Amino acid sequence: MLTKREALFTQTRIDDEIVVMLLASGEFLSITGTGADIWERIDGTRDRATLVAELADEYDASEAEISADVDAFLTGLKEAGIVAGS
Amino acid sequence: MAQIPAQELLTRETRVHYGKAPHALAGQVVAEDCWQLVGDEFLMRAGAGHWFYYKQGHGVTIERGPGADHSAEPLWLSGSVYSAVASINGFMPVHASAVCHDGRVYAFKGPSGAGKSTLVTALANAGFPLFCDDTLVLDLRDPDTVQCLPGHKRLKLTDEALALTGAAREEKVGVDIGKFYAQPSAQYAGGPLPLAKLILLDEGDECAFEELSGARRIAGLDEDHYTAHYFTMARQFDLAARFAHLSDLAGRIAMSRFVRPRDLARFADGVAHAVAYIGAKPAP
Numbered sequence: 001m002l003t004k005r006e007a008l009f010t011q012t013r014i015d016d017e018i019v020v021m022l023l024a025s026g027e028f029l030s031i032t033g034t035g036a037d038i039w040e041r042i043d044g045t046r047d048r049a050t051l052v053a054e055l056a057d058e059y060d061a062s063e064a065e066i067s068a069d070v071d072a073f074l075t076g077l078k079e080a081g082i083v084a085g086s
Numbered sequence: 087m088a089q090i091p092a093q094e095l096l097t098r099e100t101r102v103h104y105g106k107a108p109h110a111l112a113g114q115v116v117a118e119d120c121w122q123l124v125g126d127e128f129l130m131r132a133g134a135g136h137w138f139y140y141k142q143g144h145g146v147t148i149e150r151g152p153g154a155d156h157s158a159e160p161l162w163l164s165g166s167v168y169s170a171v172a173s174i175n176g177f178m179p180v181h182a183s184a185v186c187h188d189g190r191v192y193a194f195k196g197p198s199g200a201g202k203s204t205l206v207t208a209l210a211n212a213g214f215p216l217f218c219d220d221t222l223v224l225d226l227r228d229p230d231t232v233q234c235l236p237g238h239k240r241l242k243l244t245d246e247a248l249a250l251t252g253a254a255r256e257e258k259v260g261v262d263i264g265k266f267y268a269q270p271s272a273q274y275a276g277g278p279l280p281l282a283k284l285i286l287l288d289e290g291d292e293c294a295f296e297e298l299s300g301a302r303r304i305a306g307l308d309e310d311h312y313t314a315h316y317f318t319m320a321r322q323f324d325l326a327a328r329f330a331h332l333s334d335l336a337g338r339i340a341m342s343r344f345v346r347p348r349d350l351a352r353f354a355d356g357v358a359h360a361v362a363y364i365g366a367k368p369a370p
Contacts, residue, residue, distance in 0.1 A: 010326045010329050010330070012304075012337075014300045014303065019301040019304055021325070028304060030301035030302075
């Protein structure tokens, strides 16, 4: 399952943008559009495959098309250390 | 209990008397050109022997030791001390200079040397009353509005800025400070007044205004300047609390970015853009 490492960041929503601050560095991440949809679904109840299936359904796209975006986004979050799991 | 009007509170808290100031806070002696803010007290040492001490409810005490530059005292009082007093009393100082239009404040924020004072002098000459120079104080107590307190207004300009703006040169800001107090050919605004826009100054090839959203508003508010450090210490913010504060503020303040070339020959072009931008904003 994909989970957020809540102790390592804090977040807020301004307009349509989710802003995450990494507590270790003070660095900001801006999450918008599809990224915000993915971020909000990472809640410890879904794995990557479920996430891709849900988004493909919502955006009326193939899972192959969605997969690349999801993987790129998850890689960034994992590199930042704020998401774990698969 | 009714709130004391912000302006009245700051006027009362910034009253000055001369005498002996402590040289340490919380057991720590303050080094030359350093400051400390602990609880409701602030202590600053300007140079070797010029001490400024504030304690909430007791005003500001200045100790003029040997070598103190008396001429720079108004600068310290209107900048560092005023910002510290504001912070300890729950107001937020911002490193910005501002004018007003239609009863609302347009504040320009940027690091030292960004051209804040020069720009507001030119805008004042163009008919926008000057609101403050270098230190803008925000009253955030009303959740529905962000009020600006007028504070200190005396412009401080370099020789170059005086030549650019045509402002009248007055006395030197301090013996070792390369700026002069200056008088614009315009009126000063009273206050408090609501904040219309916080505008970040930036450099670029062409003059342009860009509206800011989300993370860029938070980043723009997250300044590395003593005014922000005072407020953070007075509120005892850790990183997460500071982020929560800036997020709240970013949701309440309209912000934009003003890019213009730092080229003396194109200064007037930048001023014309700013005049058009502010002048186009309708009254609420």
